[in-house]
Amino acid sequence: MRVFCLLVTFLCVSMGGPAFADGDNATGTGEGRLVIEGPRNVGAQLNVTFDMGDYRVPTGQSVAINVDVLESPAGPAPRIVPGYPKTSMVFEVPGRYVLTFRLNQIFKSSCGGVEARELLERTEVMEIVP
Template structure:
């Protein structure tokens, strides 16, 4: 899905991700989420390479592979360090987030994955299952 057509979906994902940033990651949090305890997520690779203007897929895996009933998976990829110039385009998703680098050089991203459940009253609870960094080495676009 091109970045331009995903703006509405992207805004909703960013709003949810911002809400998740406000939730504290406390030790023992998994016990409060019942059947979600014991889940983990991982990046398929913590170092990738790409080319300016071309999509790079950040693939992630959830273990066990299906979230428990009533939960869904969210992924948030945030630039930590990027070269000078325009920032990368990021289309969040799970199990794949798409990054379009707009400048050559080394990029570093924070990658966070949560299991989220929502009550009928509008509250949410989230279990962090991945909090790591990813390095993306970007080459200039060819002639």
């Protein structure tokens, strides 16, 4: 039993980090850009594109999109349909919105479980008009 415990400890310590299918291909928060297109009017659809340049999601991994509404006027929250590379949003109430957009790469860690690596995070202030 002691040999087994030593073997498991050695294997976990000797592993340097997660293995990416295409090498360590992930980029940090400074590499990508966020493109927001469409009229900033109540009821109009805005498209948000996560432009990561040459980055491709490695085989066997996925991405997660999170849009946090940090500030908004009173009333219904915006309708947000997350997607990669495009996310769509429709605002029901005019006013000032502060939103944080996050793109994370999701992968299985070498010792089990799931981990996330941040690829892009941007905070945007939007003024939605009637």
